[in-house]
Amino acid sequence: MLKKTLVALLLAGFAARFADADVLQLKDKAAITGKIIAEKRGEIVVDVGYTWLIIPRSQIVKITKAGDSETPAPAAGSVAASPSEVRAGSYQTAGTPPPVRDVRELVNILGEAVVQVRTPGGLGSGFIINEDGFLITNFHVIEGETQISVEVYHQHSGQLERKSYKDVKIIAVNKFADIALLKIEDKDASKFSRVLLGDSDALSVGETVFAIGSPLGLERTVTEGILSTKTRELQGELYLQTTAQINPGNSGGPLFNLRGEVVGVTNMKIFGEGLGFAIPISAVKYFLDHRDAFAYSNDNPSNPYRYLEPPSRYKPASASAK
DSSP states (O other): OHHHHHHHHHHHHHHHHTTTOEEEEETTSOEEEEEEEEEOSSEEEEEOSSSEEEEEGGGEEEEEOTTSOEEEOOOTTOOOOOSSEEEETTEEEESSOOOOOOHHHHHHHHGGGEEEEEETTEEEEEEEOSTTSEEEEOHHHHTTOOOOEEEEEEEETTEEEEEEEOOEEEEEEETTTTEEEEEEOOTTOOOOOOOEEOOGGGOOTTOEEEEEEOGGGOOSEEEEEEEEEEEEEETTEEEEEESSOOOTTOTTOEEEOTTSEEEEEEEEEOSSTTOEEEEEHHHHHHHHHTGGGGBOBTTBTTTTOOOOOOOOOOOOOOGGGO
C-alpha cells in the first residue's frame, strides 16, 4: 500500500511539474512531453523529468510550447519564413533571426527559390527575392544578351519539376558591382517562392555557409564551407571569401548562412581549392534600395553610364548688358 502511495505521489509531482510542458509531435504518431531546454542546429534537447532526450529535428512534425498554440515544424519544400518579416521595396528581410538549421533541411526549404539563368552565350545561377518574379544574378551572366530564360524548379507532390520561363526583362544593372535585377514576366507565371536577405556585416569568420547553383551546368549543386574572411579586397571592391566550392555556372547564385538567409552572391573563384568569392548582400541591398539609379534602358544598354554635359564656366555680365 505504501509503495502504491509513493508511486502516486511521484506521478502527481511529475504531472504538476509538466502541467505547462512542451509537446513534440513525432512522425511515427508518438509524442514527447517535457521541457525544451536547448534548441541546437539539428536537434532539440527535452527534459522529461528523469532524463534528457535528444530529438532530431527531422523527426519532429510539430511543436507545442507551454502557453502557445501549435507550431508546425517546417515541411520539406516550404518557403523559409521567419517569425516576422520586414519588406523593403522588392525584397524581404527577417524581423527576428530565423532558427539555425542544418544544410540538408535548408536545401529542401530553399530549393524552389534558386534558379538557373540561361542566355545564348552561356548560363549562370540566380535567386528569387520577390513573389512577383524579381530575381538577382551577376551582371556578367547577362552582359550583352537580350534573350534570357530562367529555369525554375517548382515543388509538386514532394518532387521538383523544372519549368522554363522565356519572357524575362532586365530591370536594373550595376556593371561595376556585377549585379543585375531581372523579372519573370510570363503571362502564365504564378507566385514564386523567394528567399530572405540577411546581413553580411553580422557574419563571423569561420561561420558555416553554403552555396546552391549550377556549376558547369550541373544544376542544383550544393557546396558547403566556412567564411574565410568577409573583407577580401580585389580590384577595389570588398568580397566575402569562402571555402565553399565556386565554379563557372555558380555565378549569380546565393550564398546562405545556416538561418537560410542570403548573405552573398557568388561570382568568381581564383585558381586553387577553397578560394571562392561572393558579393556581400549589403551591396545587393544598396543596389535594390537605389534601383532607379541603375535602371536598365534598351535605348541606352550601356547603363549604368549616364553622360552629362560638363558645367559651363561662369561668365559675369558685361557692361554693355547693363
